[in-house]
Amino acid sequence: MLNIDGSQGEGGGQIVRSSLSLSLLTGKPFRIVNIRAGRERPGLMRQHLTAVRAAEAVSGGEASGATAGSAELTFRPGETKPGEYRFDMGTAGSTTLVLQTVLPALMLAKGPSSLTLEGGTHNPFSPPFDFLAKAFLPIVNRMGPRIEAILERPGFYPAGGGRMRVAIEPAEKLERLGLLDRGEILARRARAIVAVLPRSIAQREVAAVSKRPGWGSASFQIEEVRDAPGPGNVVILEVESEHLTEVFTGFGEKGVPAETVAGGAADEAAEYLRVGVPVGMHLADQLLLPMALAGGGSFRTLAPTRHTETQAEVLHRFLGVDVRKNVMGDGRWEFQIGGGRLLGRERA
Numbered sequence: 452m453l454n455i456d457g458s459q460g461e462g463g464g465q466i467v468r469s470s471l472s473l474s475l476l477t478g479k480p481f482r483i484v485n486i487r488a489g490r491e492r493p494g495l496m497r498q499h500l501t502a503v504r505a506a507e508a509v510s511g512g513e514a515s516g517a518t519a520g521s522a523e524l525t526f527r528p529g530e531t532k533p534g535e536y537r538f539d540m541g542t543a544g545s546t547t548l549v550l551q552t553v554l555p556a557l558m559l560a561k562g563p564s565s566l567t568l569e570g571g572t573h574n575p576f577s578p579p580f581d582f583l584a585k586a587f588l589p590i591v592n593r594m595g596p597r598i599e600a601i602l603e604r605p606g607f608y609p610a611g612g613g614r615m616r617v618a619i620e621p622a623e624k625l626e627r628l629g630l631l632d633r634g635e636i637l638a639r640r641a642r643a644i645v646a647v648l649p650r651s652i653a654q655r656e657v658a659a660v661s662k663r664p665g666w667g668s669a670s671f672q673i674e675e676v677r678d679a680p681g682p683g684n685v686v687i688l689e690v691e692s693e694h695l696t697e698v699f700t701g702f703g704e705k706g707v708p709a710e711t712v713a714g715g716a717a718d719e720a721a722e723y724l725r726v727g728v729p730v731g732m733h734l735a736d737q738l739l740l741p742m743a744l745a746g747g748g749s750f751r752t753l754a755p756t757r758h759t760e761t762q763a764e765v766l767h768r769f770l771g772v773d774v775r776k777n778v779m780g781d782g783r784w785e786f787q788i789g790g791g792r793l794l795g796r797e798r799a
Contacts, residue, residue: 452479452480452481452482452525453470453479453480453481453482453768453769454481454482454483454484455470455481455482455483455484455765455768456483456484456485457483457484457485457486457487457488457522458485458487458488458489459761459764460757460758460760460761460764461756461757461758461760461761462487462488462489462490462761463487463490464487464496464498464499464502464548465736465758465761465762466483466486466761466765467483467486467495467499467502467503467524468499468502468548468551468552469740469761469762469765469766470483470526470765470769471502471503471506471526471552472506472551472552472553472554472555472556472740473555473740473765473766473769473770474506474512474526474528474769475506475509475510475512475528475531475553475555475556476555476556476559476744476769477769477770478528479528479769480525480526480527480528481525481526482523482524482525482526483523483524483525484522484523485522486499486521486522486523486524487522488522492520493520493522494519494520494521494522495517495518495519495520495521495522495524496519496544497519497540497541497542497544498540498542498544498545498548498549498570498571500517500518500519501538501539501540501541501544501549501570502548502549502552503517503524503526504517504538505536505538505549505552505553506526506528506552506553508536508538509531509532509534509536509553509556509557509564510528510529510530510531510532510556511529511530511532512526512527512528512529513526513527513529514526514527531556531557531560532560533557533560533561533562533563533564533619533621534562534564534565535564535565535566536553536564536565536566536567537566537567537568537569538566538567538568538569539568539569539570540568540569540570540571540611541570542570542571542609542611543570543571543574543606543607543608543609543610543611543612544570544571544574544611545570545571545574545577545578546568546569546570546571546572546580546606546613546615547572547577547578547579547580547582547583547615548577548578549568549570550566550568550583550600550615550617551578551737553566554598554617554619555740555741555744557619557621558591558596558598558619558621558622559596559621559622559624559625559744560619560621561621562621563618563619563620563621564618564619564621565616565617565618565619566616566617566619567614567615567616567617568614568615568616568617569606569611569612569613569614570606570611570612570613571606571607571608571611571613572602572605572606572607572613572614572615573605573606573607573608573613573644573683573685573702574607574608574702575608575702575704578733578737579685579687579698579700580600580602580605580613580615581642581687581689581698581700582698582700582733582734583600584600584602585689585696585698586695586696586697586698586731586734587734587737587738588600589695589696590628590630590695590734590738590741591741593626593628594622594625594626594627594628594741594745595622595623595624595625595626596619596620596621596622596625597618597619597620598617598618598619598620599617599618600615600616600617601615601616601617602614602615603615603616604676604678604679605644605646605676605679605683606679606680606683607646607679607681607682607683607684607685608683608702609681610679610680610681610682610683611680611681612679612680612681624745625741625744625745625746626745627742627745627746627747627748628742628745628748629748629749629750630694630695630729630730630738630748630749630750630751631729631749631750631751631785632694632729632751633692633693633694633695633727633728633729634692634693634694634729635692635693636690636691636692636724637691637692637693638669638670638689638691639665639666639668639669639670639688639689639690639691640669640670640671640672640688640689640691641657641660641661641666641669641670641671641672641686641687641688641689642671642672642673642674642686642687642689643656643657643672643673643674643684643685643686643687643713644673644674644675644676644683644684644685644686644687645673645674645675645676645683645684645703646675646676646677646679646681646682646683646684647676647677647679647681647682647683648682648683648684648703650673650675652684652703652709653673653674653675653684653709654673655708655709655710655713656684656686656701656709656710656712656713657671657672657673657713659709659710659713659714659717660686660688660713660716660717663717663721664721665724666717683703684702684703684709684712685700685701685702685703686700686701686702686703686712686713686716687699687700687716688700688716688717688720690720690723690724692729694729695729695730697720697723697729697730697731697734699716699717699719699720699723699731700716701713701714701715701716701717719731722753722782723753725782726753726781726782726783727783728751728752728753728783728784729750729751729752730750730751730752731752731753732752732753732754732755732756732759733756733758734752735750735752735753735755735756735759735786736755736756736758736759736761736762738750739759739762739763739766739774739786739788740762740766742788743766743770743772743788743789747787747788747789748788749785749786749787749788750785750786751779751783751784751785751786752783752784752785752786753782753783753784754782754784755776755784755786771789772788772789773789774786774787774788774789775787775788775789
C-alpha cells in the first residue's frame with residue numbers, strides 16, 4: 452500500500468483526487484494522511500467526499516476515513532465498471548473535479564459510460580465547464596477516446612444547482628501526443644455570463660475586454676441565466692489557435708468591480724499570448740496524467756504552478772513516471788513526460 456503525505460506540494464484536494472484516479476487505474480491501494488493540513492478548514496470537504504464515493508461507485512472499491520473533516524483516508528479499489536452513474540455534490544462543489552477523478556479509468560474501461568453530475572459547474576479555484584469542454588476534452592479526444600460533455604444548466608458558487616452530462620466512449624489505449632507549437636491564432640472569443648444579476652455587469656466586463664490590445668475584433672457575447680438557484684458571474688475568454696484552444700476565466704465577487712474581474716482573465720490571456728506557448732498554466736497539470744498513460748508526451752507551457760509540481764510527484768509515486776522540465780527562456784518551459792506503468796493491470 453502506498454503511503455502519501457497530503458500536506459506535500461500544493462497541499463489541497465488535488466492530491467486526494469489524483470491518488471484516487473491512479474488507484475483506479477493501477478489497482479494499487481493507498482493511505483493518505485495530513486489531508487489539506489495547511490488549509491483554513493483542513494481535512495476532507497463535501498466535494499472531496501463525493502470524489503471518493505464516485506471512485507467507490509465506478510470500481511466497487513472501499514474507503515475508510517471518508518467523513519467530513521477527516522485528515523486520513525484509505526482506499527482500496529476494485530475493478531472499474533463502465534455504466535451509467537449520477538453524482539450529486541449536494542452543494543456548489545465542483546462537478547468538473549469529480550469528473551476528472553473517475554474519467555481516466557472510465558476512458559480506458561471495457562465499455563461506454565454516461566455520467567450525470569450535479570452541483571457547481573462554474574466555481575473559483577476549479578476548472579469551469581467551459582475549460583473542460585473547449586480546452587481539455589478536445590485534446591484528450593485526440594488521444595483516442597470520445598468524450599462529450601453537455602452543460603444542461605450552470606451552477607455558480609455558493610448556490611450550485613448546475614447539471615452536466617458526460618458520455619464516454621473508451622479507447623483500447625491512449626495515443627502519444629506532442630504540443631510544442633501553438634500555430635497561428637484563428638479566433639478570439641469573449642463571453643460574460645450573469646445569473647440573477649444585472650445585465651450591465653456583463654456589459655461592463657465585455658467592454659473592458661474589448662479595450663485590450665488584440666481583442667477589439669473578437670467575438671463578444673453576453674448570456675443571462677434567469678432561473679438559477681443563486682447569483683453568479685463569470686467572464687470566459689477563448690483563444691483558438693491551429694492546434695488547440697485555451698480558455699481563461701474570471702469570476703465575479705461581491706465588492707469587486709466588473710472591470711477588475713474581466714481584467715484578471717485578460718491579463719492571464721495576455722501573458723499566454725506574449726510567451727507564445729500552446730499550453731496555459733492550468734491546462735499543463737491536467738495533461739500530465741493522460742500523457743503518462745499514453746506512454747509519454749510533451750508540451751510547451753509557462754512556468755509550472757504548484758499544482759503541476761504536485762501532479763508530477765503523485766504520478767511518480769503511482770506510475771514511476773519521470774516528468775522532465777526544461778527552461779527555454781522568456782517564460783517558456785518544455786515538459787517531457789515518461790510513460791506510466793499500470794503495474795500489469797489489464798484494462799478495467
